[in-house]
Amino acid sequence: MSEADERRLAWVYLSRVVQGPCAALSALIESVGVVEAARAVRERALPESLRGPTEQRRDSYCAAGDLETMRRIGGRVVTPDDPEWPAWRMLGLAQLEAGRDQDGAVPLVLWVRGSRSLLESTERALAVVGARCSTGYGDRVTGEIAGDLAARGWTIVSGAAFGIDAMAHRAALAVGGVTIAVLACGVDRPYPAQHDRLLAEIADVGLVVSEYPPGTVARKHQFLARNRVIAALSDGVLVVEAGLRSGARNTVKWARRMGRPALATPGPVTSAASVGCHRMIRDGEALLVTQACEVIDEAGPLRLSIPGSPPTVTGQAEALTGIRATVYAALPGVGARLPAALAAQSGLPLPEVRAALTELELFGLVGVGENGWHRITSGRATR
Amino acid sequence: MSEADERRLAWVYLSRVVQGPCAALSALIESVGVVEAARAVRERALPESLRGPTEQRRDSYCAAGDLETMRRIGGRVVTPDDPEWPAWRMLGLAQLEAGRDQDGAVPLVLWVRGSRSLLESTERALAVVGARCSTGYGDRVTGEIAGDLAARGWTIVSGAAFGIDAMAHRAALAVGGVTIAVLACGVDRPYPAQHDRLLAEIADVGLVVSEYPPGTVARKHQFLARNRVIAALSDGVLVVEAGLRSGARNTVKWARRMGRPALATPGPVTSAASVGCHRMIRDGEALLVTQACEVIDEAGPLRLSIPGSPPTVTGQAEALTGIRATVYAALPGVGARLPAALAAQSGLPLPEVRAALTELELFGLVGVGENGWHRITSGRATR
Numbered sequence A, B: 001m002s003e004a005d006e007r008r009l010a011w012v013y014l015s016r017v018v019q020g021p022c023a024a025l026s027a028l029i030e031s032v033g034v035v036e037a038a039r040a041v042r043e044r045a046l047p048e049s050l051r052g053p054t055e056q057r058r059d060s061y062c063a064a065g066d067l068e069t070m071r072r073i074g075g076r077v078v079t080p081d082d083p084e085w086p087a088w089r090m091l092g093l094a095q096l097e098a099g100r101d102q103d104g105a106v107p108l109v110l111w112v113r114g115s116r117s118l119l120e121s122t123e124r125a126l127a128v129v130g131a132r133c134s135t136g137y138g139d140r141v142t143g144e145i146a147g148d149l150a151a152r153g154w155t156i157v158s159g160a161a162f163g164i165d166a167m168a169h170r171a172a173l174a175v176g177g178v179t180i181a182v183l184a185c186g187v188d189r190p191y192p193a194q195h196d197r198l199l200a201e202i203a204d205v206g207l208v209v210s211e212y213p214p215g216t217v218a219r220k221h222q223f224l225a226r227n228r229v230i231a232a233l234s235d236g237v238l239v240v241e242a243g244l245r246s247g248a249r250n251t252v253k254w255a256r257r258m259g260r261p262a263l264a265t266p267g268p269v270t271s272a273a274s275v276g277c278h279r280m281i282r283d284g285e286a287l288l289v290t291q292a293c294e295v296i297d298e299a300g301p302l303r304l305s306i307p308g309s310p311p312t313v314t315g316q317a318e319a320l321t322g323i324r325a326t327v328y329a330a331l332p333g334v335g336a337r338l339p340a341a342l343a344a345q346s347g348l349p350l351p352e353v354r355a356a357l358t359e360l361e362l363f364g365l366v367g368v369g370e371n372g373w374h375r376i377t378s379g380r381a382t383r
Helices: A003-018 A023-032 A034-042 A048-055 A063-072 A087-098 A136-151 A164-174 A193-205 A220-232 A248-257 A272-282 A292-299 A322-330 A339-346 A350-362 B003-018 B023-032 B034-042 B048-055 B063-072 B087-098 B136-151 B164-174 B193-205 B220-232 B248-257 B272-282 B292-299 B322-330 B339-346 B350-362
Strands: A075-078 A110-113 A125-129 A155-158 A179-182 A207-210 A237-239 A262-264 A366-369 A372-375 B075-078 B110-113 B125-129 B155-158 B179-182 B207-210 B237-239 B262-264 B366-369 B372-375
Touching (some): A003 A023, A003 A034, A003 A063, A003 A075, A023 A048, A023 A087, A087 A220, A087 A350, A125 A136, A125 A164, A125 A220, A125 A248, A136 A164, A136 A272, A155 A164, A179 A193, A193 A207, A220 A248, A237 A248, A248 A262, A248 A272, A262 A272, A322 A339, A322 A350, A339 A350, A339 A372, A350 A366, B003 B034, B003 B048, B003 B063, B003 B075, B023 B034, B023 B048, B063 B075, B087 B220, B087 B350, B125 B136, B125 B164, B125 B248, B136 B155, B136 B164, B136 B272, B136 B292, B155 B164, B164 B179, B164 B193, B220 B248, B237 B248, B237 B272, B248 B262, B248 B272, B262 B272, B262 B292, B322 B339, B322 B350, B339 B350, B339 B372, B350 B366
Parallel strands (some): A125 A155, A125 A237, A155 A179, A179 A207, A237 A262, B125 B155, B125 B237, B155 B179, B179 B207, B237 B262
Antiparallel strands (some): A110 A207, A366 A372, B110 B207, B366 B372
């Protein structure tokens, strides 16, 4: 067995063992590597914190079977080893994980149905989520905004639920755009069952994604974890309609924790389906938007802003190594460059350039404006 | 002729001469008194800055006739000499005037139709304004919010225009509440003419108010000046529906300049009549509200916050004289008191206590919270 195959089986095994985010396991993998981590779990040679989360399924040796199941349904597993792993998309969660947020861990792997590259599909993406009990008004607004964005090349990410979610996917499909459904169950289990056909259509031209291995049944807590993946894969989250207790507010919470724009469309104040949106706007949790161009204003050119203490520039630039140093060096002293130009100049692949830029932005060393990325010579990165 | 009569005729004369806000004239009155100022205008013994604004009508000696006209229509003129002059309401404009804002001057007098006290009617007041071309939705929301507030004892201030304005007045009338129409023309000239009957009803149970003398025709620039009076008489401004260029946004601008809450209700994003509201919320010019209780949250217990440089406390308290000193002395060193308690304790009338508190707040010496007014021992008044 090749080392690559061995690693892949280790990822798959671990994904099935923990079924969902597990910061302690991510930390172990980070420290000893995935193959070694898988062995430690199998042999129960674990720190106390990992015994509980791995106890129930550590004897599930069905990695090969899982991969076979995926092949059968035209799917695959995407691991952090794969070129299509959207590493830069995961930086928001990586920050939460680094902040010892147990729930905010980076997914171990993503199970995927559909032939598109996960990395390319999420290059410019907006999550559009909302009430299951949407109104005709909400459906119409979702259709207009999601359709406009999809037609302009934005990927629409949502959760395939009834109501706004389904409308968002359908609007993207209708204009020949790309859409990604993130499920709280295995990608081989259409959920809700009535969206069997919709999910098949999404897999045809877009992607159906889950961090849960095939066969996993949707359970309540998994929806909250799923919402974090929706937020992670997107430049921002738009809520079109939401009741007071809507799950969409949870997705917004994830976006905000990752420093990504949270947006909401208003509606009639007489409509219960807009109460959650109005509350979020009123409380400053979401920005009011009414059309696609306003969404682009807010979530447009990769506008990550990261919470936490402001990093200082001094000494950081000199301490850079590897790809980050190369990309930083490729930036001019004055003026800005687009990622494509930096890739051409440095000889690095575009996704790596982009990931490095985002990391450099986290460090407060570079910023992004209308003309591309630029060095920051003092202070911190501005939004 | 008594001195009081002489002063009244002087106010009335000057009101007719300048017809609208005139900061330079206000400054002259402040410095030499109203009778002397009237004589200076009549005799053209004026600084350069006042010759232009007074030139056209300084020979209009019709003060007695104006007062007779008002008597005939059941009205009166209210001058700063009158007990019902809402001095504390005018503090916002006084601040703008002090900041040499030519357009933001305190009205010289207010011409009034209706038997209620202007001071008492504006004790707790909300301006509700909006689109002339309102929708059924906007009318309904206006009716609900303005009706709820009027039923709870809030005076509804508006401009008697078609659409939202008229709906706001009618909602207050419908629940037996108090409403004030502020006109951009003389109060003897119903404007718009179709609202003749509505204005008569308002005058019956509320007030019709204008800073323009009887007979004055509505001209465009007068509407902008009128909007500042609407904002000045109110604890906050609520816009229910507004197109992109609505005059309601001008009223909001006045409220914001006076540090008073600007509120807007959202509507369907598909409705042109809500575009201005959404824009104001989006741009942070207005807070989103959906119902009366949210309005009260924002505009509720006299929450003035004044723009400008923060005043310091040191020495100011010691320098107080007159009513201000009495009211400040009545406040406990620790804890808060309601205005009524302070009035009882100090033996001063409630309106004077309130006016003094607001002035003390301007100085940064007192603040207001849920339990009433309290001394501020360092820094400045907080909102």
